[in-house]
Amino acid sequence: MSIIAPSILSADFASLAEDIKDVEHAGADWIHIDVMDGHFVPNLTFGPLVVSAVRSYTKLTFDVHLMIQRPEEYIAAFIAAGADRITVHAEACIHLHRVIHLIKEAGLPAGVALNPATPLSAIENILDDLDLVLIMTVNPGFGGQQFIPQSLEKIRQLKGMLEARGLHQTYIQVDGGINSHTAALVREAGAHVLVAGNAVFTQQDRAAAIASLR
Ligand code: DX5
Ligand code: ZN
Helix, strand or coil: CCEEEEEHHHCCHHHHHHHHHHHHHCCCCEEEEEEEECCCCCCECCCHHHHHHHHCCCCCEEEEEEECCCHHHCHHHHHHHCCCEEEEEHHHCCCHHHHHHHHHHCCCCEEEEECCCCCHHHHCCCHHHCCEEEEECCCCCCCCCCCCCCHHHHHHHHHHHHHHCCCCCCEEEEECCCCHHHHHHHHHHCCCEEEECHHHHCCCCHHHHHHCCC
16 A cells, blocks of 8 residues: 655645645645755745644654755754654765764654656665655656656666665655556556645545545
């Protein structure tokens, strides 16, 4: 059974807490929180203040995706704001091993995200330390983009790498262009955690939207 993590990037920011509670009631497993700095990606969203503002409205896991440069500078602030797990981009970290251990030593599961053009070899030397690998299935920065089909082979290869090392607890997460059609493809390829923004938040019936991704 897939873990479904609606991305609040596509939520109504004028009533963010209500939208989060709505998808919780609709069966969401995690809340995916897309943090963007306007430098690492060509979009600017929000920081720890927004995370802490909505923290008390739900018990769901806050899955924080840092699409920012120098994420190590903000790990403590997002943890204080209520993050339950933090994912950083391999492309944004000069010292990726150090950043991953900064997150883990603070007691949180740590993930690494790979942009579509970044090979899996970027994480082969720290794969045993990771709780999650996020395979970006669009170029990061915006919701509502088209799924990149080459991602499927990358997911399959990652699944093979994890199985070869006996890493059965490490999540494969996918993010971008996930809908009822692509959800079936990524699940078959080996994905465990499906992030979906537009496919959930643009729908009136969020429960049906989430169910269609499982
Ligand atoms: C893109 C974000 C994704 C995005 C997914 O940079 O990381 O989480 O919000 O949006 P959809 O599901 O609409 O493609
Ligand atoms: Zn994301």
